[in-house]
Amino acid sequence: MTYANVLESGRFHFRHAWFNLREQFSDIPTALAANALIPFFVWILSNVWQRFNSHQGNFTFEQVIVYIGITELLFMTFVRAPSVSRASGDFSISLARPRSWLVISFSGLVGRSIGGRIFMLCLLICVFPILGTDLAEISKAVLRLLILLPWLGIIQGLFALFFSVAQVLWHQTNYFLLPFGKIFLVLGGVWGPIADFSEPWRKWLLILPPSDIFFQPAYFCVKGNFYGISVFEWFLRTSFLILVLTVINIYFFKMAKTRHQSYGG
Amino acid sequence: MISSLNAKNIIKTFGSGDKAFNAVNDLSFELFPGESVAFLGPNGAGKSTTIKILCGILSPTYGNAEINGFKVGSLEANKQLGLVFGTRSQLFMHMTVFQCLDLIAEIYFLTGTEKKVRIFELAELFEINSLLEKRVRTLSLGQRMRCEVVAALVHKPKILLADEPTIGLDIIAKNSLRELIQRWRIEEKSTLLLTSHDLSDVEVLCDRCILIDHGIKKYDGKLSALKGNLAELRRIQITVADGSIPTFSKENLIHSLDKEEFIHRYEVKTSKFAISEALSQLSKHYGDNLQDIKISEVSLEEVLAQRYQDRS
Known part of the structure; x- marks a missing residue:
């Protein structure tokens, strides 16, 4: 593969991600209806958390609202069934096309993830002031989140790709999406900041990947730094996660291509 | 004459041991540039498996197939191939027709002016100019199928594999689509391989017919001689x-x-x-x-x- 080919391929996949990102904004009434309850969730979860933890927490009530809003945003756009079905459904047809399914699905999933997150962010920007959050607090958090979004998009893209390849390989893995999501919901600090959990739970949860993709980014958006680790450490940890997921995805993709031969495509 | 598509002794076996069976059994045929061929057979005859082998979705257990001299499934062969599936859309429902065609063209390495010229050329030929700025979800089935065919042809393939392209269409939309495909064939002198259970499609569009059953070729010749x-x-x-x-x-x-x-x-x-x-x-x-x-x-x-x- 020449340098020009790599450049062309990179340009195409960037455009493909951009296409998928724009697609998230192509049916605004439906997207608004789908996300209509999010502000309510943010409000109720923030109030519940504050009611029970105000005496021991690291966050003010305003910060809790922003934190819950951001974790909800990250979670509600994490490994969504429609994206996984679309990617796995395209498997056969893309073998007849001159681009790799693995890369094209990945760029599509990243674009869709970032697009969905930007859409929800726009919604939350309107909702936060109504819930009583200061504009300065909101703008700082939004800017920090925008910095992290592409990187988080890559991680979420790889997780979604994993489920898409698994779906091609074993057909019925979409049933695992829900429990998988719930595990990440519980372990990732989506309901409340892990920083406020008691020991030994806090210690254990901070080691696990869900905290790196939900809790730590949301904490960074609110506080401007990661909890208990430096920016470099978080980057290193997530890079390792990306590497592992990439290797698994490539391996499973190769398996899927072979196995696909035995049932007629 | 170099054949557009050359399938040689293709065998595809599914399963293993006692359960092994050949879905395609020693199938050979050639298509030449400009030919329009119907690929027919009853359900379970091995049509879909053969089509999947020809587009590179499946690999044959034995034998090989080439598209314009390139091994099927290779990058070069995939570039020469256009695919239309009546039961499967390759357009994106929430985007405009132009945005979809633009992306599909890029999948096939078409960029810049060349891409735009080609899209407008086909839009003219398939009479979809007025649909280009419409979102796919707002199109009728007949309009969408015309756009699907354009999407399959945007990269100027040498062969179009069309699987039930008129399925679900009413008689007017069907006639219109057949007429447009016929017009495209004449204009671009490309090869068409059509599978359809609607034999009126076959009678209008094809001169030659390959009939298979149990993965074996039963007939290959002029459609008129099939009778x-x-x-x-x-x-x-x-x-x-x-x-x-x-x-x-x-x-x-x-x-x-x-x-x-x-x-x-x-x-x-x-x-x-x-x-x-x-x-x-x-x-x-x-x-x-x-x-x-x-x-x-x-x-x-x-x-x-x-x-x-x-x-x-």
């Missing part, structure tokens, strides 16, 4: 005013098929007995009681139904 002896058969249906009139018979020449109260049906082998003579004799037999005459050929549906029946 064999049945091509010379004509059916005459006569409506009579008086239900009590007996049927007419002229041994081995005009054969009475069946009789309802006011409708009598006959078969005539035109190679043995001129249709004009048959009509003259029938009109003499019925006299003033003859109300209406209808003459028809044996349809392709009947021919295939006959062949499919023989199989079971």
Whole structure:
């Protein structure tokens, strides 16, 4: 593969991600209806958390609202069934096309993830002031989140790709999406900041990947730094996660291509 | 002449051990540039498996296939291939037709002016200019299918594989799509391989037909020749005013098929007995009681139904 080919391929996949990102904004009434309850969730979860933890927490009530809003945003756009079905459904047809399914699905999933997150962010920007959050607090958090979004998009893209390849390989893995999501919901600090959990739970949860993709980014958006680790450490940890997921995805993709031969495509 | 598509001794085996079976069994054929070929067979004949092998979705267990000299499934072969599936959309429902075509063109490495020129050229040919800025979800099925065909042709493929392209369309949309595909064939001199259970598609679009069953090629030749002896058969249906009139018979020449109260049906082998003579004799037999005459050929549906029946 020449340098020009790599450049062309990179340009195409960037455009493909951009296409998928724009697609998230192509049916605004439906997207608004789908996300209509999010502000309510943010409000109720923030109030519940504050009611029970105000005496021991690291966050003010305003910060809790922003934190819950951001974790909800990250979670509600994490490994969504429609994206996984679309990617796995395209498997056969893309073998007849001159681009790799693995890369094209990945760029599509990243674009869709970032697009969905930007859409929800726009919604939350309107909702936060109504819930009583200061504009300065909101703008700082939004800017920090925008910095992290592409990187988080890559991680979420790889997780979604994993489920898409698994779906091609074993057909019925979409049933695992829900429990998988719930595990990440519980372990990732989506309901409340892990920083406020008691020991030994806090210690254990901070080691696990869900905290790196939900809790730590949301904490960074609110506080401007990661909890208990430096920016470099978080980057290193997530890079390792990306590497592992990439290797698994490539391996499973190769398996899927072979196995696909035995049932007629 | 270099063939557009060359399939040599393709075998595809599914399963292993005692359960192994050949879905495609030593299938060979060639398509030449500009040809329009129907690929027919009953359900489970191995059509879809063969099509999947030809587009690189499946690899043959034995044998090989080439598209314009490139091994199927290779990058170069995939670039030469256009695919239309009547049951599967390659457009993105929430985007405009132009945005979809633009992206699909880029999948096939078309960029810049070349891409735009091609999209507008096909939009003109398939009469979708007014649809380009519409979102796919707002199109009717007929409009969407025209856009699907354009999406399959945007990269100027040498071969178009069309699988049931008119499925679900009403008669007007069907006719219009067939006419547009025909126009494209003539204009770009490309090869068409069509699979369809709607034989009117086949009769309008194809000159040649490959018939397979149990993965084996049963017929490869002109569509008109597929009817064999049945091509010379004509059916005459006569409506009579008086239900009590007996049927007419002229041994081995005009054969009475069946009789309802006011409708009598006959078969005539035109190679043995001129249709004009048959009509003259029938009109003499019925006299003033003859109300209406209808003459028809044996349809392709009947021919295939006959062949499919023989199989079971």
